[in-house]
Amino acid sequence: MGELKARLASRNPGKARELEHLLPSWTIEPLAAEDYPPENGATYYDNARGKALFGRALAREDEWVIGEDSGIEVEALDGGPGVRSARSGGTDPAGWLLGELSGVEGRGARYVSELVVVSPSGEEFRGTGTLEGRIGGEARGTEGFGFDPIFIPKGRDQTVAELGNEWKRDNSHRANAARELLAALREPR
């Protein structure tokens, strides 16, 4: 694929930079929108697609549009908070989750990211990615956001917040979703 201009339907400019790194030759700017639709779909895919289609209506005709939704799924919470992650834990999601898991078995966890891209002609592509791991016993590290200070990826001893943003850029659930998305875009249509 050649040079491609895209708008990300998200308020998070960090995500746009992260995706730009993962999608070489794409220029990705966040789409300024006052009223994003509420993220109350039943799945990450519903929410990601909702954001992308909302963005489609606002973006220029020659621009691609990207919607992303993500969350964390914890074994002891039967896969929760999952699609409701952004609304769980208030200003201290890591502290909230540690409290929920206090004295409980089942610290296995995974991050999930869903990306939906809509082309200028309205064609849709998707990519899903996960990062498997477990919830540690205490918050450690300063980088990343949300649950990163307590999320320890499989095969590692450090939390994502300790491994840092550079590690995250290439190894996160979003990185894995972007790889799957690139593969989908390269498939002959």
Ligand code: IMP
């Ligand atoms: P979104 O921005 O609507 O996709 O919300 C995702 C929510 O899931 C965030 O508010 C976090 O609670 C959690 N989450 C998703 N990705 C990450 C991550 O990379 N690190 C930490 N928390 C994450």
